[in-house]
Amino acid sequence: MATLALPRPKSYDDSFWKPISLWLTTTDHKLIGIMYMTTGMLSFVIGGVFALVIRLQLTQPNGKVVDADTYNQLISAHGTTMIFFFVTIFMTGIANYFVPIMIGARDMAFPRLNLLGFWMIPVSILLYYAAFFTGGALNAGWTAYAPLTERQFNPGNGVDFWALSLIVWAISGIMASTNFLTTIVALRAPGMRLSRLPLFVWAQISTSILLLIVGAPLAAALILLEFDRQFGTNFFTTAGRPVLYQHLFWFFGHPEVYIMILPGFGMISEIIPVFSRKPIFGYSTMVAALFGIVFLSMAVWAHHMFTVGMDIYVETFFMIMTMLIAVPTGIKFFNWIATAWRGSIEFTLPMKFAFGFMATFLIGGITGIYLSSVPVDTQLHQSYYVVAHLHYVLFGGSVMTIFAGTYYWFPKITGRKLNETLGEWHFWTVFIGFNATFLVMHTLGLEGMPRRIYTYPGGFGEEGWGATNAFITVASFLVALSVLIFLINLVVSWRSGEVAGDDPWEGNTLEWATSSPPPPYNFDRVPPVRSFMPLRDLRGDRVTREPVPAESPS
Amino acid sequence: MPRSADFYTVGVSYRSRLVRRLALAAPLVTILLFLPAPVLAASGLSPLLPPGVSPNGQNLYNLYNIISIPAIIVFVLVEGLLLTIVVRDRRRRLGPNYKPPQWHGNTRLEIAWTVAPLVLMIAIGALSFTELQRDFQRPFGSPSDMEIDISAHQFGWSYTYPQGFTVSSEGTQVQPLVVPTGRLVRIKLDSEDVIHSWWVPEIAGKTDAVPGYDNYTWFNIQQVGQYRGECAELCGDGHYSMQIMVKAVTPDDFDAWVAQEQAAQATPSPSSSPSPSPSPSASASASPSPRPSASASPSPSPSR
Numbered sequence: 073m074a075t076l077a078l079p080r081p082k083s084y085d086d087s088f089w090k091p092i093s094l095w096l097t098t099t100d101h102k103l104i105g106i107m108y109m110t111t112g113m114l115s116f117v118i119g120g121v122f123a124l125v126i127r128l129q130l131t132q133p134n135g136k137v138v139d140a141d142t143y144n145q146l147i148s149a150h151g152t153t154m155i156f157f158f159v160t161i162f163m164t165g166i167a168n169y170f171v172p173i174m175i176g177a178r179d180m181a182f183p184r185l186n187l188l189g190f191w192m193i194p195v196s197i198l199l200y201y202a203a204f205f206t207g208g209a210l211n212a213g214w215t216a217y218a219p220l221t222e223r224q225f226n227p228g229n230g231v232d233f234w235a236l237s238l239i240v241w242a243i244s245g246i247m248a249s250t251n252f253l254t255t256i257v258a259l260r261a262p263g264m265r266l267s268r269l270p271l272f273v274w275a276q277i278s279t280s281i282l283l284l285i286v287g288a289p290l291a292a293a294l295i296l297l298e299f300d301r302q303f304g305t306n307f308f309t310t311a312g313r314p315v316l317y318q319h320l321f322w323f324f325g326h327p328e329v330y331i332m333i334l335p336g337f338g339m340i341s342e343i344i345p346v347f348s349r350k351p352i353f354g355y356s357t358m359v360a361a362l363f364g365i366v367f368l369s370m371a372v373w374a375h376h377m378f379t380v381g382m383d384i385y386v387e388t389f390f391m392i393m394t395m396l397i398a399v400p401t402g403i404k405f406f407n408w409i410a411t412a413w414r415g416s417i418e419f420t421l422p423m424k425f426a427f428g429f430m431a432t433f434l435i436g437g438i439t440g441i442y443l444s445s446v447p448v449d450t451q452l453h454q455s456y457y458v459v460a461h462l463h464y465v466l467f468g469g470s471v472m473t474i475f476a477g478t479y480y481w482f483p484k485i486t487g488r489k490l491n492e493t494l495g496e497w498h499f500w501t502v503f504i505g506f507n508a509t510f511l512v513m514h515t516l517g518l519e520g521m522p523r524r525i526y527t528y529p530g531g532f533g534e535e536g537w538g539a540t541n542a543f544i545t546v547a548s549f550l551v552a553l554s555v556l557i558f559l560i561n562l563v564v565s566w567r568s569g570e571v572a573g574d575d576p577w578e579g580n581t582l583e584w585a586t587s588s589p590p591p592p593y594n595f596d597r598v599p600p601v602r603s604f605m606p607l608r609d610l611r612g613d614r615v616t617r618e619p620v621p622a623e624s625p626s
Numbered sequence: 627m628p629r630s631a632d633f634y635t636v637g638v639s640y641r642s643r644l645v646r647r648l649a650l651a652a653p654l655v656t657i658l659l660f661l662p663a664p665v666l667a668a669s670g671l672s673p674l675l676p677p678g679v680s681p682n683g684q685n686l687y688n689l690y691n692i693i694s695i696p697a698i699i700v701f702v703l704v705e706g707l708l709l710t711i712v713v714r715d716r717r718r719r720l721g722p723n724y725k726p727p728q729w730h731g732n733t734r735l736e737i738a739w740t741v742a743p744l745v746l747m748i749a750i751g752a753l754s755f756t757e758l759q760r761d762f763q764r765p766f767g768s769p770s771d772m773e774i775d776i777s778a779h780q781f782g783w784s785y786t787y788p789q790g791f792t793v794s795s796e797g798t799q800v801q802p803l804v805v806p807t808g809r810l811v812r813i814k815l816d817s818e819d820v821i822h823s824w825w826v827p828e829i830a831g832k833t834d835a836v837p838g839y840d841n842y843t844w845f846n847i848q849q850v851g852q853y854r855g856e857c858a859e860l861c862g863d864g865h866y867s868m869q870i871m872v873k874a875v876t877p878d879d880f881d882a883w884v885a886q887e888q889a890a891q892a893t894p895s896p897s898s899s900p901s902p903s904p905s906p907s908a909s910a911s912a913s914p915s916p917r918p919s920a921s922a923s924p925s926p927s928p929s930r
Contacts, residue, residue, distance in 0.1 A: 140863040213860045219837060220820040220861060225780075310837035314821060348715070354731040357740075379823060379832045381841040384758045391754060395747035402743040403736065409707050410735065415726045416717045427708060434704050438697045441747075445754040447762065448690050450831025451675055454823060454858040515671040520827035522858040525866040529798055532854045532869050540671060 099183035100592055101172050104190045106485065108165025111193055112158050113562075116555070119153035122146050124552055127545040133530040133538050140526040144211035145204070145230070147524055151214025152234065155328065156241055157197050159470045163335040164248055166477055167276045169485065171252060173583040173590060174270045176261025176598040181254040189247035196240040203233035210234035213524055215325065216297075218308030218317040223301045232301060235294040242287040242294075249280035249287070261582070263601035270581045270604060271358055275338025278362040282331050285370065286324040293320035315380050322373035330369045332466065334362060336473025337404055340426050343480050344408050345605075346579050347423040348415025354407045355604060361407075364400035368393055378449045387446045394444035401437060405430065420577070421495040425476035428503050432472060436464030439514065454524075457517025463510045475502070475558070482565070483572030487588040491569060494561040498554050505550030508543075516540055580605035676828045679853065679874070680845035682761040683830040689757050696746055761830075764842055771810040771844075774803070778815065778822035778835040778857070781864030789884050791891040795871075797864055802873035806880035807847050815841040820862065826855030826872050834859060847874040 095107060126146055129137040138146065168190075172180055180186045203209035209230040212220045221231045256269070256277055269277075297317065299305040306312035345352045352358060374382065374390040408430060417423065439461040443449050452458060475498075483489050521528065521537050528534045575584040583590070584607050585599045602609050674691065678684040717724070775786040782796040785803050795801040805811050815824055817835040824843065825832040833843035847853075857868035875883065 140866070144860070144863065144865075211863075217821060217860070225820055225862065310819065312838075314836055314838065348726065349717075350726050351728060351730050353729055354736050357731070357736050379834045380836060381764075381834065381839070384755075384762050384764075387762075388751075388755050388758060392747075392751050395751050396744075398747050399740060399743050403740055405704065406739040407736070409704070409711070410729065410732075412711045412715065413707075415711075415715050416720050416724050417711065417715045418717045419712075427712060430708055431705060434701065438701055441697060441750065442690065442693055445689065445693060445750060447686050447754055447757040447831065448675075448693065450833070451686050451690070451827065453832055454825075512671060515673060518672055518675055518827075520676070520825070520855065522825065522856060524860040525856070526863070527866050529867065529869075531798070532800070532856075532871070534854070 099179070099187050101180045101183065101186060102169050102485075102590065102592075104186055105165045105167075105169030107190055108168055108193070109162055110165075111197070112162030112165055113559070115153050115157035115161065115197065117559070119150050119158055120552060120555055122150040122153065124548065126150060127548045129527065130541045131538075131545040132542065133528050133535055135527045141208065141211055143526045144213075144524070145209045148210040148212060148214050148216070148234075149200075149204075152200060152210070152238075154466070155214060155332065156238065157193070157200075159332045159466065159474070160245070160328070161193055162474055163279070163332065163470070164245075166339070166474075166481065167252065167272075167279075167335055168248070170481065170583055171273055171276050172255060172259065173586065173594050174273050174581050175256060175259065175264050176582050176595060176601065177255060177259035178593050178595075180251050181258055182251050185247050185251055189244045189251065192240050192244035192247075196237045196244065199233055199240065200237035203230045206233070215318075215321060217321075218297060218300070218314045219310050221297060221301075222309050224309070232298065235298050239291045239294050242291040245283045246287040249284040252276055252280040253284070261598040261601055263606075267356075268601055268604045268606075270338075271341035271352060271355070272335070272338035272581075274359050274362055275334045275336075275341070278366045279331050279334045282327045282334070282366055282369065286327040286331075289320055290324035293317060293324070296320070315377070318377050318380065319373065322376045323370070326373045326376065327369045329465070330365055332470045333473075334365065336429070336470050336477070337362070339473050339477040339480070340408060340429060341404075342581065343422045343426045343476055344411045346480075346577050347418045347420060347426075348412045349417075349578075350411055350415045351605060352407070353410035353413075354403075357403055358407055361400035361403040364403075365397060368397045368400070372397065375444060375449070378446045379453050384446075391444055391446045395441065398437065398441060405434070405437075420479075421490065421492065421499065422476045422480035422577075424499050425472055425479060428499065429469065429472035429476060432464060432468030432503075432506065435511075436461055436468055439464065452517060454522055455517030456521045456523055457514050459523045460510045460513035460517065463506075463513075467506060467510070472502075475499075478562075480577070481583075482562075483576045484583055484588050484590070486566050486569070487572060488565055488569030489572045489576060490565045491561050494557055494564070498557045498561060501550055501554035501557065505547055505554055508547035509551055510544075512540055513544060575607070578608075578611070580608045582606055585610070678828065678830060679847050679849050679851065680829045681848075682845065683828065685757055685761055686831060689753060692753060693750055696750070700746075771812050772806075773812040773814060774805070775814045775816070776803075776824065776835065777818055778824070778861075778868075779818040780820065780862050781857070781868040783824075783868075783870065787884070787887075789888060791887045793887070795869075797867040798869055800869050800871045802852065802871040804873045804875060804880065804883055805845075805847060806877040807850055807874045809877065810844060810846045813843045813845070815843065821859050822857045822861050822868065823859035824855070824870070825858040826853050826870055828853045829855075829872060832858050847872075850874055850876060 090103075095103065098104065125138060126143070129135045129143055129146075168180070168186065172178070200209065207228050207230070210216055210221075210233070211230060212226065216231065216234065219225060256273060260269075296305075296307045300307050300309055300312075308314050308317040341352055341358060372390055372394045374386070375394045378387055378390075419427075439457070443452055443458065443461060479490055479495060516537055517523075519534075519537065521534065528537055572588055574586065574588050576588075577584070582595075582599065582601070586595050599606055599610055674694075675687045676683075677687045773788060777784045777786070782794060783803075785793045785795070785801075787793070793801050793803070795803075813824065813833070815833055815835040816839075817837040819837060821837070822835040823832045824835060829845045829847065830843065833841050835841060851874055853872045853874070855870035855872070857865060857870070859865075861868065
């Protein structure tokens, strides 16, 4: 593909520093995307520091690194930061940058709404962290179950700051989802039929639908909680129905898991075909699987509540719906494998992370089967088994895809490749460190260590947890080291990395047709779109126009 | 040298490279397996649930193991496929002239890996449902079984026995829940403040204690012994201290212990209450206030 000959505006060169006024006022989806991603990365670092303090506290029985209330604030802040301010925000950033380019649009449908939606996120984050300086933040876990969060048991302001912060966050998420859906429906380039959308864009459609549906119930739950706290109502108090809060929260909370992983699925679906030099296997089933997950994920929320004492037939319904999620997820997994099968695979860093993602996310998926079974879940629920499981799907899943996506698209965003050597170090330290941290954590749960305990005082037969916890703490610092390497790589490569060119990976999708970084208007002329791999068609070196009659991959 | 798409024709070089890679990978795998070995030995890391001392806990142990069979098969299968790709399908090995097959899909295969997980999940779901009907169908047991009321609070438990006395366990000052072996004990759970969760892993799964309604669980402990647990739902600063000890004794020992407790309860120490009237049966169960532990109650020593 020919490079663009038009001169680019000065402020859009690939230099590291740009004027602050540009960042504050831009409605360019790419710059907003970078700001989303930067915000997400900063939150990742903050949440990671929280995690390290938590690990230090748990290293030995009767740990005294922080006091119990601080510890409870830290676990709440770790969860809230990673879920709401890192993964979701970073994913939104990547989508904000690439969805318009991938569909051949010039910008998002509502650029100013986009800007407003972004600036609500720092507001949300600051609201939450402000509580640390006004007498203590939320101390009831990121799920903030009532009635522990009611005024009677929690007189401080932490819960209020948290609730307001997440209400702002939810409104911002609803704005972004509306914007994505409108953009994808209305601003596609000529020829970009729905059946030719890149799978990352399909993933963003499903994510946006989910957030649009469940964002409001989250805000509703938090508003009701604030009514209880400020106006003395009895929705979730001991005089009301505390379990109602759990229903409302998890009606948001479980789909949120998919809001965090579906864009990652989309990235993997882009990366594997490019580096295998094969088309994605089963495009339409991949799309169908996404919507299968969207549908099912809204009918599984009560699987977080199998111990509250529901009727067994209700529990069975939620158990079966939960287990059914394994079907679309399995389809995606096997389709990725079939895509790479007998490919001509280049194990570049994005591809390494994609395979690392599949290898670890699989474990999270399998432990999810145990947790979905109601009887077994009554043992595993609220134990360190669940902590291990959720980190396997969130870190081994979402965060690994974030790494993969960052290595894949960094050249497009900055015009420079991330450093290979640092990248290799990053991959192996995170892969080994992550598995060392979380694999043994399952056994702690099986031995009876509940999550969210400040310490294990010893004297009750739980001293044996000390050695395992010490090992986990050491391993968690390996993960911290890997993230440090990654951050250094980001900064160093952005300033002085190897210049990448417009299409360093021989990509399939439209973003590789424009310059790196793209001009404000994205494209001079959008290339013709005749399949879901328009760039490959242009290169003309592969057969893609006509689907080859299906063969069994050996 | 021209390279063919068929890897069998380049078998020799393939095999030698494969051997080299495996040789490289073997130490890594070994390190990964044995790095935590001392830790494994020290802390008795178990990949399984504790075998239950009560039939419902035992059933959970069995169900966990049954689910593990397909889980391990799927794990090995998928990781094996991924490893095969990593080792076999590298461009470095296949050369730049290798043209990968341009499969867009295969309906039969895709149906296969849709239906296979579906069947597997329905099977696991059916097994789980059977277990739900067997051990989780409320109400548990018959009214003639022993029912103990457990009331949770920040940060302890009160155990009210059908004989009318109450034992309080506060934080790490653990008083055991003493129960007879070989008898079905129904547990009625309630909370005075926030949500707590009753969990003794060696006996059975968790049951939440939620303010506002009664929740039920049961056990039928077969072996004399002490079983530890703790609150499993974050309930405030003292959550970690909310320990549980269940002590299973023979029915004879239990009757003797009950008699002791009743005697201790009937003659409260003069300082504890100004009311002079211990009508022994009525007052005890009504009082939820933490009672100083009876000296006659079994030792709180945690050793098993």
